[in-house]
Amino acid sequence: MASGTLLYAQSGGVTAVINATASAVITEARARRVRVLAARNGILGALREDLIDTSKESIAAIRGLAHTPGGAFGSCRYKLKSVDADRAKYERLLEVLQAHDVRWFLYNGGNDSADTANKVSKLAAEFDYPLTCIGVPKTVDNDLAVTDCCPGFGSAAKYTAVSVREAALDVAAMAETSTKVFVYEAMGRHAGWLAAAAGLAGKGTDDAPHLILFPERAYDEADFLARVEKIVARVGYCVVVASEGIQTADGRFVADAGGGKDSFGHTQLGGVASFLAGRVKDALDMKVHWTLPDYLQRSARHIASRTDLEQALAVGKAAVKLALAGRNATMPVIVRTSDSPYRWKIGEASLDKVANHEKKMPAGFIRRDGYGITAAARAYLEPLIRGEAYPPYGRDGIPAYVTLKNVGVRRKLAAWNEAG
Amino acid sequence: MASGTLLYAQSGGVTAVINATASAVITEARARRVRVLAARNGILGALREDLIDTSKESIAAIRGLAHTPGGAFGSCRYKLKSVDADRAKYERLLEVLQAHDVRWFLYNGGNDSADTANKVSKLAAEFDYPLTCIGVPKTVDNDLAVTDCCPGFGSAAKYTAVSVREAALDVAAMAETSTKVFVYEAMGRHAGWLAAAAGLAGKGTDDAPHLILFPERAYDEADFLARVEKIVARVGYCVVVASEGIQTADGRFVADAGGGKDSFGHTQLGGVASFLAGRVKDALDMKVHWTLPDYLQRSARHIASRTDLEQALAVGKAAVKLALAGRNATMPVIVRTSDSPYRWKIGEASLDKVANHEKKMPAGFIRRDGYGITAAARAYLEPLIRGEAYPPYGRDGIPAYVTLKNVGVRRKLAAWNEAG
Numbered sequence: 001m002a003s004g005t006l007l008y009a010q011s012g013g014v015t016a017v018i019n020a021t022a023s024a025v026i027t028e029a030r031a032r033r034v035r036v037l038a039a040r041n042g043i044l045g046a047l048r049e050d051l052i053d054t055s056k057e058s059i060a061a062i063r064g065l066a067h068t069p070g071g072a073f074g075s076c077r078y079k080l081k082s083v084d085a086d087r088a089k090y091e092r093l094l095e096v097l098q099a100h101d102v103r104w105f106l107y108n109g110g111n112d113s114a115d116t117a118n119k120v121s122k123l124a125a126e127f128d129y130p131l132t133c134i135g136v137p138k139t140v141d142n143d144l145a146v147t148d149c150c151p152g153f154g155s156a157a158k159y160t161a162v163s164v165r166e167a168a169l170d171v172a173a174m175a176e177t178s179t180k181v182f183v184y185e186a187m188g189r190h191a192g193w194l195a196a197a198a199g200l201a202g203k204g205t206d207d208a209p210h211l212i213l214f215p216e217r218a219y220d221e222a223d224f225l226a227r228v229e230k231i232v233a234r235v236g237y238c239v240v241v242a243s244e245g246i247q248t249a250d251g252r253f254v255a256d257a258g259g260g261k262d263s264f265g266h267t268q269l270g271g272v273a274s275f276l277a278g279r280v281k282d283a284l285d286m287k288v289h290w291t292l293p294d295y296l297q298r299s300a301r302h303i304a305s306r307t308d309l310e311q312a313l314a315v316g317k318a319a320v321k322l323a324l325a326g327r328n329a330t331m332p333v334i335v336r337t338s339d340s341p342y343r344w345k346i347g348e349a350s351l352d353k354v355a356n357h358e359k360k361m362p363a364g365f366i367r368r369d370g371y372g373i374t375a376a377a378r379a380y381l382e383p384l385i386r387g388e389a390y391p392p393y394g395r396d397g398i399p400a401y402v403t404l405k406n407v408g409v410r411r412k413l414a415a416w417n418e419a420g
Numbered sequence: 421m422a423s424g425t426l427l428y429a430q431s432g433g434v435t436a437v438i439n440a441t442a443s444a445v446i447t448e449a450r451a452r453r454v455r456v457l458a459a460r461n462g463i464l465g466a467l468r469e470d471l472i473d474t475s476k477e478s479i480a481a482i483r484g485l486a487h488t489p490g491g492a493f494g495s496c497r498y499k500l501k502s503v504d505a506d507r508a509k510y511e512r513l514l515e516v517l518q519a520h521d522v523r524w525f526l527y528n529g530g531n532d533s534a535d536t537a538n539k540v541s542k543l544a545a546e547f548d549y550p551l552t553c554i555g556v557p558k559t560v561d562n563d564l565a566v567t568d569c570c571p572g573f574g575s576a577a578k579y580t581a582v583s584v585r586e587a588a589l590d591v592a593a594m595a596e597t598s599t600k601v602f603v604y605e606a607m608g609r610h611a612g613w614l615a616a617a618a619g620l621a622g623k624g625t626d627d628a629p630h631l632i633l634f635p636e637r638a639y640d641e642a643d644f645l646a647r648v649e650k651i652v653a654r655v656g657y658c659v660v661v662a663s664e665g666i667q668t669a670d671g672r673f674v675a676d677a678g679g680g681k682d683s684f685g686h687t688q689l690g691g692v693a694s695f696l697a698g699r700v701k702d703a704l705d706m707k708v709h710w711t712l713p714d715y716l717q718r719s720a721r722h723i724a725s726r727t728d729l730e731q732a733l734a735v736g737k738a739a740v741k742l743a744l745a746g747r748n749a750t751m752p753v754i755v756r757t758s759d760s761p762y763r764w765k766i767g768e769a770s771l772d773k774v775a776n777h778e779k780k781m782p783a784g785f786i787r788r789d790g791y792g793i794t795a796a797a798r799a800y801l802e803p804l805i806r807g808e809a810y811p812p813y814g815r816d817g818i819p820a821y822v823t824l825k826n827v828g829v830r831r832k833l834a835a836w837n838e839a840g
Contacts, residue, residue, distance in 0.1 A: 014593045016586075041596045070589025076597040161818055163716050166436075169490025169821065170719040173434045176461045177496040182715065200818060266698050274694070278686050291714040295602065299586040303722055305817065385817035390810070397725065397805035398581055398620060401589065 004103030006323060008054075009039035009046060010138075011109030011116075014071035015152030016159075016301040017312035018138045021108055022072060023065035024316025025136070026054050030062075032324060037100060037409060041074035043107070043116060047089060048418075049096045049411050056407040064402030066313065067391035069301035072404050075109075080116050083123055090123050092416055098129060099412040104323035108136040110144060114331060115355035121329040135331035135351050136319045138312075140298045142193040145357035146349040147333035149384055151315055152298070154308025157197030158385035159300040160186055160241075163293065165201040168208030168239045171289075175237035181228055181280045182239050183290040184209070185273035187297060189245040191361050192216055194297070197381055198241040199373035208239035210371075213272075215245035216361060217370040219254050224276075225283050227371065232286065242272045302399055306387025311344070318346045342383030424523030426743060428474075429459035429466060430558075431529030431536075434491035435572030436579075436721040437732035438558045441528055442492060443485035444736025445556070446474050450482075452744060457520060457829060461494035463527070463536060467509060468838075469516045469831050476827040484822030486733065487811035489721035492824050495529075500536050503543055510543050512836055517544075517551060519832040524552045524743035530559040530570075534751060535775035541749040555751035555771050556739045558732075560718045562613040565777035566769040567753035569804055571735055572718070574728025577617030578805035579720040580606055580661075583713065585621040588628030588659045591709075595657035601648055601700045602659045603710040604629070605693035607717060609665040611781050612636055614717070617801055618661040619793035628659035629792075633692075635665035636781060637790040639674050644696075645703050647791065652706065662692045722819055726807025731764070738766045762803030 008025050010018055022038070029036045038052040039045030045052075052073055054062070065072055080086050097105060107117040114135040121133035137144050142153035164184055171182045186194040192214035202208050210231045213219060231238040246254045255272045273290040280288045311334050318332035331354050335347040365377035373381070391399040428445050430438055442458070449456045458472040459465030465472075472493055474482070485492055500506050517525060527537040534555040541553035557564050562573035584604055591602045606614040612634035622628050630651045633639060651658040666674045675692045693710040700708045731754050738752035751774050755767040785797035793801070811819040 010593070014590055044596065068589070069586050071593030074596060075593045077594070078597055158817055162722050163720070165818055165821065166489050166719040166721060167715040169488070170434055170715045173430070173491030173495045174497070176464065176494060177498055200816065266702055282686055289714050290712070291716055292710070292712045293716065294709050294711040295587040295590045296583050296711055296713065299590040300583070301586060302582050382816055386815070387817065388810070388813055390808070393808055395806065396620065396802055397578055397807065398585055401585065
């Protein structure tokens, strides 16, 4: 039994499989007889000394985490600034870690979390506190550097491709007398990874989605509307997938063009799909429907990708191994060794190379006309949505998702002054 | 081999399992060596003499229909008026049926379709044309009379309950620093069946969904906002499910309150969820997210209910039996014989009793406070979402949905004058 405690925390937007990573972390640590605490609501729990004793959870509950979406210990959107700007917070963090004999800190999140883990590791060194900090990758945005893909993305991508395929079959059947244009809004403020995944829904030229709008390409309304009109004339209907982050050539977010205030002064919440649908209705006078899946797309564990699940488990297990091996300030990453057949393995990246970098979609992934994906994109994306990994269901027809007891650990320090 | 042809047509909004009914109809008819034609795009295809020869489809394709959402032969929104008002159309219909020796007409849809099938049967009798008309139930709205439930509803209900459960886990994990209120918009213009199904997502008082807004109860904004505020204070977050059809006490649709024109004169498409989210933001100043699943909820074959699938298959098979037995102007219906254990069988209803009636949700299904479901509702709804029925998936990670060849039959009549 290694001496000391491992602290695990979840950060940023949760996914369908971040709990699978948690499950693997705890299972691997238990096998090595390492005590695991979890921070409640991410780094906030660590600052507040609000820590959860995972040893109170049954083997069944920890196993059940692998098929439960959301963030079982709570997550947060809380970015620590530079060590200089937020020195008091970093020192408080170290104080809490020290008080609970934390020797390994695993932070499960995106770019920001990798950055935080990196900074904590540097500060610990400065204070001569023996701590191994590991970043554990997670994000539906798929925008982490170094790793070939990010756990969480594959499942959201599968949800997107399957949903677009299904809705397109619905629209196709009804288009003669009903909806001619359908708009699907995909997450992705800066990069069109999820919108691109929708491209997997069809293969032929006239298969849905007929138009994909990427944040990487300027939104040209006249061109867009002309294309919709032509596609409806040729195919009978048109399915559009739009990234929430699309912008006009002058850099304004299209999502902000919708919304505003109604005649009562009430806030109108916009969004890209509703805006585009309105333009199609006004300009083309066609019946249009639209969908905003919002959180459904990142929590849909019921349609998780098996590849994604396996990778989420693998990074959790690898993170514990790296931690116990003292591989400070690193992150386990997915390394693709072959497209066809798809093969991958776990590698290791320095947090310096991951933190605060953003992986953009390669230009070669977007079709020359700007409205679809290329064969290269397909070769990259398809393996990530391959395979199913269904959760078990109860007699009530609902997945048997687990809820942890989340028993707190007794505090040893004075309360943290959040304001200060 | 029975002499004559069976004509099958799909009508109205399609579902995750209407093709399963089609699959059962064709399979049963083939077993009895009856020729099956299908009308392209519902009754329109019959009027246009645009008929599909289902004998050109392979056994595998017809079997594959059972796991393919949408409407494989096309559907339509096209309501025939009374025989007096639309006499020329009804007579054209009979002419087409006669030209193709159609002796059995199966119309797969909701109230309107039952009405049309009923009227066609009466007109055929008037013309001494031997025709057996059968209505085959289908609708995600679950509003058909006589039948205990409607094929299509159970799968949309399962989608709703599972999606709300998953999104709630996401919101719960993030609420501390992010979204506090989440609004889900469910289909249901006149009756809150799908919104009620969301109630299956949780069991305890503080489980999501915390508030369900039914079209059967007047929307009271002050009361709604006060409840949201209290729930956030108590639980930490609040998940709201709203029927698209909710109305204020004076009968105005809340969905129409959103929308309008933006400052550029562009149409703003509203919706209940976006409107409610805007009110929460303005009045409570809380971070809010919302989802409009739209067609995703009725086409989600990937999360179909096994009960629903079995019933969709059963009504298809029963419809052929009723047709060949000459049970004119009837509909096979689901008869519930026991809640626990859930047992059902196929019964038979006169189209007179189904046509143009609308089954409302029983008052006893809505909680006294108006914001949730009762134990009686749960006992009714739960069996309908029970069991999974996954489609097969391809190597590409997408369900292997089938596309039919839909080979047309040679026309025998002059073209139909649609205008006239």
